[in-house]
Amino acid sequence: MDNRAEQALTLASALRSIRQEHGWTLADASKVTGLSISTLSKIENGQRSLSYDKLVALAAKLSVDVSRLFGDRTRPSAPPPSFAGRRSVHRTGEGFQVSTRPYTYNYLAHDLIKKRFIPSLIEIHATSLGDFEHMMKHKGDEFVYVIEGEIEVHTEIYAPLRLRAGESVFFDSGVGHAYVKIGDATARILCVDSDVDDVVSDEAISPYPLTSDR
Numbered sequence: 001m002d003n004r005a006e007q008a009l010t011l012a013s014a015l016r017s018i019r020q021e022h023g024w025t026l027a028d029a030s031k032v033t034g035l036s037i038s039t040l041s042k043i044e045n046g047q048r049s050l051s052y053d054k055l056v057a058l059a060a061k062l063s064v065d066v067s068r069l070f071g072d073r074t075r076p077s078a079p080p081p082s083f084a085g086r087r088s089v090h091r092t093g094e095g096f097q098v099s100t101r102p103y104t105y106n107y108l109a110h111d112l113i114k115k116r117f118i119p120s121l122i123e124i125h126a127t128s129l130g131d132f133e134h135m136m137k138h139k140g141d142e143f144v145y146v147i148e149g150e151i152e153v154h155t156e157i158y159a160p161l162r163l164r165a166g167e168s169v170f171f172d173s174g175v176g177h178a179y180v181k182i183g184d185a186t187a188r189i190l191c192v193d194s195d196v197d198d199v200v201s202d203e204a205i206s207p208y209p210l211t212s213d214r
Contacts, residue, residue, distance in 0.1 A: 010096075011055070012046040014069045018062055019044075033061045051100040056138070065113045088112045095121070102126035102178070117194045124151055124187040126180045135176030140194040142173035149187030154178045 019029050026037045026044075033040070035058070042048040050058065059066035088109035096110040106121040126132065135156065144153070145168040153161040153169060156176040163169060171177070173193065181187035 011049060011069055012044050015040070015058075016044045018064060018068075033058060049098075051098065055098070065115070066118070067107075067110055067113050067115065086112060102131045102180075117192050119190070119192050121147075122179075122189050122191050124149075124179050124181040124189065126178070128180055129154060129178060131180070132178050135178045136173075137176045138173050138193070140173050141170065142177070142194070143170045143192040144168060144179070145190045147188045147190055149185045150182040151187050151189065152180050152182055154180065 015029075019026075022028075024032070026040050029035075029040055030037045035043075039048065043050070055069050056066050059069055088111055090108045095106040095108055098105040098107070102125055104123045104125065106123075108119040108121065109115065135154070137156075144163070146163045146165050148165055150162065150164045153163065154177065155161075155171070158175075161169060162182065179189065
């Protein structure tokens with residue numbers, strides 16, 4: 001089974017489980033999430049998956065931790081553990097992968113819920129802002145470390161910033177942002193997002209015009 005199929009089935013199980021916990025019909029869930037009944041039905045039948053920003057927006061609407069949508073198929077949302085010492089081990093080839101046109105995300109520690117930050121490895125496919133529908137923005141902070149290749153960081157308020165392997169940037173992720181790779185070589189980054197439960201949904205965003213600052 002490929003990653004997209006696995007993602008769709010995981011999301012299908014999680015969404016159906018959440019809906020049943022609340023006793024919602026598809027129509028009820030549509031009112032809560034803002035997604036059409038048809039879209040919800042396709043998701044629950046494994047016929048449609050969502051990009052990461054859409055997953056985060058959906059989790060916010062459902063009042064669940066985003067990791068439940070791609071890491072926990074059956075368990076209801078739980079409060080943060082009252083004990084110390086949680087850990088999650090990531091091995092080569094593991095993680096939960098979400099593929100979109102601009103990026104391929106590989107989420108680390110996806111088996112833990114109620115995290116204060118979301119770490120991920122991202123391979124950047126985008127070569128220009130034209131590869132994006134809109135810039136991502138969410139409350140909190142974002143840290144990016146370039147593992148391989150060279151990237152350009154675009155934001156709403158700063159000139160494009162180029163980073164090479166071994167370089168990093170930390171910024172307020174409430175500012176619209178997008179990453180593109182430079183050249184044909186593979187570009188991979190480590191990305192750490194905080195406060196992801198407060199990601200602004202697409203409906204609440206007035207997309208920043210995707211034009212180059214240069």
